[in-house]
Amino acid sequence: MNIQGLWKRIPAWGQAFLIALLLLLFVHCFLFKWVAVRSTSMYGTLLPGDLLGVQRWPVWSGLHRGDILVFHDPVQDDRPMRQRQLLVKRIAGVPGDEVALRDGRLHVNGQPLPAPPGLTTRWAVRVKEQADVPAMLRRIGLPADYVLPGQTVFDLPLNEHLVAALKADPHVAGLLPARSPTRMKGYLFPHGPNYRWNNDNYGPLPVPAEGDTVDVNAYTLPLYDRIISRYEHNDLAVAGRELLINGTPLEHYVIGQDYYFVLGDSRDNSSDSRYWGFVPADHVVGRAGLVLLNADGLERPLGHGRWFIGL
Numbered sequence: 686m687n688i689q690g691l692w693k694r695i696p697a698w699g700q701a702f703l704i705a706l707l708l709l710l711f712v713h714c715f716l717f718k719w720v721a722v723r724s725t726s727m728y729g730t731l732l733p734g735d736l737l738g739v740q741r742w743p744v745w746s747g748l749h750r751g752d753i754l755v756f757h758d759p760v761q762d763d764r765p766m767r768q769r770q771l772l773v774k775r776i777a778g779v780p781g782d783e784v785a786l787r788d789g790r791l792h793v794n795g796q797p798l799p800a801p802p803g804l805t806t807r808w809a810v811r812v813k814e815q816a817d818v819p820a821m822l823r824r825i826g827l828p829a830d831y832v833l834p835g836q837t838v839f840d841l842p843l844n845e846h847l848v849a850a851l852k853a854d855p856h857v858a859g860l861l862p863a864r865s866p867t868r869m870k871g872y873l874f875p876h877g878p879n880y881r882w883n884n885d886n887y888g889p890l891p892v893p894a895e896g897d898t899v900d901v902n903a904y905t906l907p908l909y910d911r912i913i914s915r916y917e918h919n920d921l922a923v924a925g926r927e928l929l930i931n932g933t934p935l936e937h938y939v940i941g942q943d944y945y946f947v948l949g950d951s952r953d954n955s956s957d958s959r960y961w962g963f964v965p966a967d968h969v970v971g972r973a974g975l976v977l978l979n980a981d982g983l984e985r986p987l988g989h990g991r992w993f994i995g996l
Contacts, residue, residue: 717741718971720755720771721980725827726949726956727753727773729844730803731976732826735991737773738975750793751801752776753973753996754947760961762915766968773973774957774964775801778946780894786887786959789952805842807953809863812837816856825850842951874962877907884959890946893963897940901928909938916965917941942966 722735730753731737739755748754754776761769777791778784785792789806792798812818814837819829825847832839840863843851851857873882882888890908893899899909906928913930914921917940922929930938944963949955958964979991 718755719977720773720970720973722773724773725831725842725954726951727775727803728827728842728951728954729805729847730775730801730950730996731773731973732979732981732991733828734979734981736977736980737973737996738977739971740974741971748776748779748945748969748972750776750779750782750798754945754964755970755973756947756964757968757970759911759916759964759968771970774947774949774955776945777948777958778890778892780892780943780945780966781897782892782946783889784892784946785889786885789885791948792889801950803844803950805844805847805951805954807840807863808843808848809859809861810839810841810851810857811859813856813858821851821854821856824854842954873959875907875910877904879904880907884953887959892946893940893944895940895943895966898937899940901930901936901938911962912940912944912965913938916967945969 718739718741720737720739722731722733722737725733737755752775753773755771755773757766757769758772778793782793783795787797790797790800812821816837818832818836822829822831825841827841831841841847841851843860848860851860873880873884873887893909893912899905901909901913903926910921913919920929920931922932924934927934929935943966945966946958947964948957948959973996975996976991976994978993
């Protein structure tokens with residue numbers, strides 16, 4: 686029996702179901718994907734449990750500084766791409782940019798940029814002895830286990846809106862801005878002794894673009910090691926004072942694809958490009974354009990409900 690004959694034998698409702706299923710698969714694979722937020726690194730803008738609508742077409746039409754990017758974890762390069770965790774961060778630098786942080790404020794190409802509306806910083810919170818801390822955390826969209834049981838003084842990532850919400854809570858005894866712990870060299874990309882940066886004063890760092898020619902030497906190798914060997918799949922070795930790429934001594938390397946520098950909106954609570962480097966273009970899934978709903982089903986101060994919120 687040919688395909689046309691088989692199709693005619695399917696009831697009308699079955700045909701409609703199959704067509705809808707095929708359309709759904711096409712949209713999910715090529716145009717629109719949904720991704721659940723699992724961490725608090727974008728807290729202030731996104732909440733754990735948010736289901737995001739991810740537009741895949743920006744991968745073809747271009748991504749821009751400030752877009753919320755969904756991508757495969759570059760650090761999990763010991764497993765196939767499809768098996769890696771999906772991460773959600775905000776693009777701070779596009780290919781060709783030079784990014785820096787000065788006292789926690791983002792500078793791109795030498796100019797300071799406005800902070801994202803939801804950006805959170807670290808605050809010290811003191812609660813009364815009988816406070817129901819897990820319930821308080823749930824009301825502001827944080828996991829109930831974010832704070833250890835029994836603590837009455839702890840740090841939370843907050844912005845102006847969230848500070849106001851906590852000040853109105855009768856169980857909160859005090860709030861003060863807290864200094865973020867400064868993480869020095871060794872913790873931060875590019876993990877080299879010549880880069881004495883910390884998480885609030887970082888860079889300047891050029892973001893590689895496809896076709897860029899970069900110097901490769903002992904000083905710059907920490908910047909480009911993963912790009913050359915992991916993301917662009919070359920053999921990289923050191924022989925004496927020479928760097929060998931695919932067995933050939935080279936002092937320059939041509940970048941094979943675009944890269945992005947990303948940061949979390951919960952700046953003091955995010956593992957991002959400051960810690961592990963650039964996001965390769967071939968790791969990008971798409972741009973988050975919409976919060977469809979919150980899977981926890983809770984009404985929270987961040988927007989008073991999590992239904993169809995544009996990003």
